[in-house]
Amino acid sequence: MGYNPIPYDQDPAQWINSCINCIAFSSVAAKGNGADTTEDILQTFTLPANFLNWPTLQFNQATGQVIGLPIGVVNSIAGTGLRMKAWGVTANNADTKTLKLYHGALSFSFALNTNTAAAWIAEMIVMRASATTQIAMASVQHATTLIAPQQSTSGSDTLANSLVAKITGQASASNANDIVCNGAIVELIT
Amino acid sequence: MLPIPLISGVPQDVAQMINILNTSLIQAINSQAPGLVGAALTSTGNGADTTEDVLQTLSLTPNLLNVNGKGLRLKAFGNTANNTDTKTLKLYHGTTVLSFTLNASSGANWYAEMSIFRTGAATQVAAGIAMHGTTLITPAAASGTDTLSGQLTAKVTGQASVANANDIVCTLAYLEIIQ
Numbered sequence: 001m002g003y004n005p006i007p008y009d010q011d012p013a014q015w016i017n018s019c020i021n022c023i024a025f026s027s028v029a030a031k032g033n034g035a036d037t038t039e040d041i042l043q044t045f046t047l048p049a050n051f052l053n054w055p056t057l058q059f060n061q062a063t064g065q066v067i068g069l070p071i072g073v074v075n076s077i078a079g080t081g082l083r084m085k086a087w088g089v090t091a092n093n094a095d096t097k098t099l100k101l102y103h104g105a106l107s108f109s110f111a112l113n114t115n116t117a118a119a120w121i122a123e124m125i126v127m128r129a130s131a132t133t134q135i136a137m138a139s140v141q142h143a144t145t146l147i148a149p150q151q152s153t154s155g156s157d158t159l160a161n162s163l164v165a166k167i168t169g170q171a172s173a174s175n176a177n178d179i180v181c182n183g184a185i186v187e188l189i190t
Numbered sequence: 191m192l193p194i195p196l197i198s199g200v201p202q203d204v205a206q207m208i209n210i211l212n213t214s215l216i217q218a219i220n221s222q223a224p225g226l227v228g229a230a231l232t233s234t235g236n237g238a239d240t241t242e243d244v245l246q247t248l249s250l251t252p253n254l255l256n257v258n259g260k261g262l263r264l265k266a267f268g269n270t271a272n273n274t275d276t277k278t279l280k281l282y283h284g285t286t287v288l289s290f291t292l293n294a295s296s297g298a299n300w301y302a303e304m305s306i307f308r309t310g311a312a313t314q315v316a317a318g319i320a321m322h323g324t325t326l327i328t329p330a331a332a333s334g335t336d337t338l339s340g341q342l343t344a345k346v347t348g349q350a351s352v353a354n355a356n357d358i359v360c361t362l363a364y365l366e367i368i369q
Contacts, residue, residue, distance in 0.1 A: 148298055
């Protein structure tokens with residue numbers, strides 16, 4: 001709501017849509033870890049440059065065009081953020097199962113339960129503190145277990161750049177689909 | 191769908207068109223769209239006292255909830271010190287308050303959420319949850335009687351049973367409007 005400069009260029013609907021709280025990205029293509037012990041990407045979303053860093057725009061009356069300031073040149077809508085939610089299931093075996101949530105270089109790692117075939121749901125909130133700093137938290141529930149929430153005040157990605165939000169899974173043994181992510185969404189908080 | 195009103199009248203020039211768009215259309219869109227109302231990003235802990243201390247404050251514009259069914263979602267997260275002090279976390283909308291007793295002896299992160307909805311010009315219903323470490327705190331609910339045309343404040347407070355600073359720290363709080 002409220003604080004984004006909505007211009008009236010040739011495609012105002014696109015701008016309005018981009019400024020309103022919404023699901024910006026989603027995937028319901030289920031994907032599990034591979035038959036390996038490496039960290040595997042389960043879902044990935046490429047966030048456009050300035051996704052949390054709206055440029056200030058100005059209308060040029062002479063040309064009738066909307067001018068965007070160069071990428072990275074301000075606008076200070078501190079607080080604009082995103083919420084990523086993901087969900088899936090785990091296999092019933094003793095393998096260690098590590099779920100990670102990423103926004104750029106910022107990540108949270110959770111050890112899911114072993115020996116349980118159960119659903120999990122994860123949430124990560126990333127708030128813009130400045131053009132190059134972020135505050136974030138994440139929480140995960142696996143079956144009836146609440147895994148301790150985590151937070152970070154040290155996100156340092158440059159929001160003028162394109163960033164990747166992703167969910168990864170890693171197992172301690174080479175068993176495919178120890179961690180499966182059935183879907184994920186990225187919502188804008190703006 | 192957003193209940194954005196139609197704009198009538200014929201602009202005479204570009205400057206007038208800009209003014210119409212800025213003062214009518216854009217403000218209408220901004221006021222009706224769901225989303226972020228505000229965020230408090232400065233990490234703050236309770237003081238070295240046993241009183242209730244404000245950790246984060248967000249001021250609300252009058253009539254923010256101008257129709258029954260509209261609501262607000264206040265979310266906050268932070269951490270606690272690892273000592274045996276009783277730690278009370280409260281989330282407020284005006285005078286409506288949800289209180290959560292966090293775990294003692296747990297230096298852990300917490301996360302709390304309060305949802306409040308307008309049921310009348312001066313009545314609200316609210317409910318919320320909190321988690322602390324691996325503990326899900328019992329959900330809380332309350333009824334509110336604030337006059338929504340007035341100036342209200344949403345806030346997060348922390349209180350410790352012993353005068354130890356930073357028993358409860360709130361890293362961030364933000365408020366979204368649901369409409």
